[in-house]
Amino acid sequence: MFDNLTERLNDSLRKIRGQGRLTEANIQDTLREVRTALLEADVALPVVKDFIEHVKDRALGQEVEKSLTPGQAMVKIVHEELKNIMGVSLEKLNLACQPPAVILMAGLQGAGKTTTVAKLAKWLKENERKSVVVTSADVYRPAAIEQLKTLAGEVKADFFPSEASQKPVDIALDAIAYARKKYADVLIVDTAGRLHIDEEMMVEIKDVHAAIKPIETLFVVDSMTGQDAANTAKAFHDALPLTGVILTKTDGDARGGAALSIRHITGKPIKFMGVGEKTANLELFHPDRLASRILGMGDVLSLIEDVERKMDKEKAEKLAKKIQKGKTFNLEDYRDQLNQLKAMGGVMAMMNKLPGVATLPQHVKDKVNEKELFQQLAMIDSMTPKERLDPELLNNSRKNRIAHGSGTDIQELNKMLKQFEQMQKLMKKFKKGNIMNMMRGLKGQIGRPQMPM
Structure with a gap:
């Protein structure tokens, strides 16, 4: 990023x-x-x-x-x-109203608006413990309604159906009535995008806004369009009372022009940023933390929050108790750790939040092979339950079978087993302390970001 x-x-x-x-x-x-x-x-x-x-x-x-x-x-x-x-500091969503709190999503076609609706629904459910209904008032784009229905199923949000023959205002009003009947906390309304700003689009979204009076009107914009993103957001704000912006595709944005321009040009805060294609890849926008990342100081607080939020706490506690009792860390446990790492976005996603990593030469970063994570999982999945519990069983014959079954070779398997042994030694050091508590303790000790030397 x-x-x-x-x-x-x-x-x-x-x-x-x-x-x-x-x-x-x-x-x-x-x-x-x-x-x-x-x-x-x-x-x-x-x-x-x-x-x-x-x-x-x-x-x-x-x-x-x-x-x-x-x-x-x-x-x-x-x-x-x-x-x-x-924007100096984090600005959260305002949901302080009689439920359902209505969030209207606006933006141009191709910015990732519909996917962002699902991401936001998932974020609200997991972080704010809110019940969420989503609906699509996009009656123009083919399969837009079906796409949101599929995504809603993935994130386990309630979906209010609509049809292309309906008027967007009617869809939005019917969705509010449905959300009230279901006692939902939040309703997110997706609207139609266009390839460019036009009068017809503005009239339509103004009508929807006037009819439903949303507490939040969020503009979804592709960060890779640079300062054009800020100019487009301003054009929307001149027509609609925006309350905030969601930047998408920031993981693929090497420049950062949108993040640094939008607040200054629109006067509206960036509230979230999309950091990947998956529905879990939505982060709160912390200006102070992003400034640290831009200057190569890392973002350890966000890294720890990722660990706390995305780590399977039940498995973490179970592993901690197991290690405390002096039991051996095995390949089954190692697989769990690899899956936790995958859930947090992979190796590079975590490394980018560590101080100094962002300033490393590109050829050094290129040595981080994300494919290894999936290869190692494939190797462990190719083992029998007994082999995972007791790696000492892995003779040459078994290794050949595992390498063949996982599409790898003996050299790669031996490399994985060596990394596993290093992890075994590391786990012995955690014997006296709970891993999650150690992470929370580290979070409490972090103050201001350190200036690089």
């Missing part, structure tokens, strides 16, 4: 970090490079101008002059100004 921006900003700031004293000359040189980095990231020009002006004013002021490490003080200022342009 935003790899290009991270690399360019860190290159710009690396020279000044080691400076014992900041002068107007070296500040100007650094800011020129930062400006270029932001423009290449497709950040809107007015945003870049304001950002550079604020950083310059602060860098030439007293807070840097009095600092023992002026170079690091400069990085701190850039970090804080990145937060400021993205």
Whole structure:
């Protein structure tokens, strides 16, 4: 996420970090490079101008002059100004109303709006413990209603059916009546997207908005369209009273222009970002944490929250008790750990939230082979239950069978078994403490992000 921006900003700031004293000359040189980095990231020009002006004013002021490490003080200022342009702090959904709280979803075609409806429903069910109804008022796109019905089934949300022959306003009003009858906490209404903004679309969505008076009107936009995303969001906001924005496809966005432009241009907060195609891949938008990630400082708090939210707590507690009793960590346990890692988005998704990883050269990152995770699961699945419980049984004949059954070779199997043995040794160190409690303890100890040296 935003790899290009991270690399360019860190290159710009690396020279000044080691400076014992900041002068107007070296500040100007650094800011020129930062400006270029932001423009290449497709950040809107007015945003870049304001950002550079604020950083310059602060860098030439007293807070840097009095600092023992002026170079690091400069990085701190850039970090804080990145937060400021993205909204300073997290802004949550407002659901404080008589149920059902109605959320209206708007956006252009292709932004991932319908998928985001399902993601948001899943997020509300799992994180806010809300009962959710979803409905589609998109009567134009072929199979849009059927798509939402399928996704609703995946995330176990209640689906209110609609037909292409109906009027969007009627669908939305009928869905509210249904949600009330079901005592649902939240109703999410999907609307029609267009390839571009047009008057007909705006009139239709204004009519729906006026009829249902949603407590949240969220604009779903593809982050990969850069500053165009911010301009499109502004055009919608001029027609509709938006309450927030959801950025999609941020996992594939190497630039970051949309994330850095939208709040400044629209005045509306980014509330969520989509970080993958699966229905679990929706995260709250924390400007402070994203600023840290952009500057290569990592996002350990989000990583720990991912572990707490997505880890199977029952299995984690069971494993912790098993290890405490001195029982052996076996391949069945190892498989559970690999499946937990897969649920959290894989190795790179977790690594990207660790300090310093974002600034590693691309050829180093490329060595992280996500396929290994699935290969290792295939190898363990090709074993018998006895072999998983007792890896000592794995002689050459058995290894040949397992390699053949999993589509791998003996070398890859031996590599997996070596990693398993390393995990066995690590688990012995956890013998005296509960893993989940250790993670919570670490979360409590984390304060402000550390400035990179």
